[in-house]
Amino acid sequence: MQKIKIFKIYDDHHPLLRKTLKPVSLPVSKEIKETLFQMVEYLKASQDEKFHESHPSIRPGVGLSANQIGIDKRFFAIYFKDGEEEIKFALVNPRIIKNSLRKCALSSGEGCLSVKQDHKGLVYRYSKITLRGYDCFLEQEIDIEAEGYLSIVLQHELDHLNGKIYYDHIDKMDPNHQIPNSYLI
Numbered sequence: 001m002q003k004i005k006i007f008k009i010y011d012d013h014h015p016l017l018r019k020t021l022k023p024v025s026l027p028v029s030k031e032i033k034e035t036l037f038q039m040v041e042y043l044k045a046s047q048d049e050k051f052h053e054s055h056p057s058i059r060p061g062v063g064l065s066a067n068q069i070g071i072d073k074r075f076f077a078i079y080f081k082d083g084e085e086e087i088k089f090a091l092v093n094p095r096i097i098k099n100s101l102r103k104c105a106l107s108s109g110e111g112c113l114s115v116k117q118d119h120k121g122l123v124y125r126y127s128k129i130t131l132r133g134y135d136c137f138l139e140q141e142i143d144i145e146a147e148g149y150l151s152i153v154l155q156h157e158l159d160h161l162n163g164k165i166y167y168d169h170i171d172k173m174d175p176n177h178q179i180p181n182s183y184l185i
């Protein structure tokens with residue numbers, strides 16, 4: 001395994017986690033591309049059992065946004081495995097161009113590398129989105145048509161770029177209430 005860059009993860013008390021981040025100017029710099037690739041490798045390693053044994057303080061994650069590592073720029077990385085398939089993105093200036101009316105939520109709730117204490121409750125997100133952004137792996141602007149889990153993960157990360165954190169969406173009075181036209185996964 002190549003050497004993994006161990007990022008210092010900013011927590012939700014840091015003002016950068018509450019800021020609307022600045023757009024990345026194009027073309028994307030070599031520095032940002034390199035950072036995004038390192039972020040993907042970090043996420044991949046964080047899910048690896050052996051890596052986890054030798055780095056017990058690093059929590060497993062599937063997404064990481066620029067402000068979580070102290071950068072005020074609109075980009076984030078995603079990595080997880082869907083069966084044998086690797087789902088990975090290194091996205092710059094992402095935005096939703098289409099969304100369903102239907103919503104979905106993870107039945108177990110969401111978590112975040114920047115949030116130490118779990119906040120229980122349902123976080124409803126569009127069940128289907130089309131997200132447009134520049135992908136540094138493919139080196140072009142792409143449209144991602146996402147549904148279910150991937151749609152949730154992309155919206156969680158996009159929220160970070162707008163200074164939002166998953167627990168902002170939890171209904172404090174009734175954290176597990178089911179809303180109309182929605183489903184749980």
Ligand SMILES: [Zn+2]
Pocket residue numbers: 111112113114156160
């Ligand atoms: Zn997060």
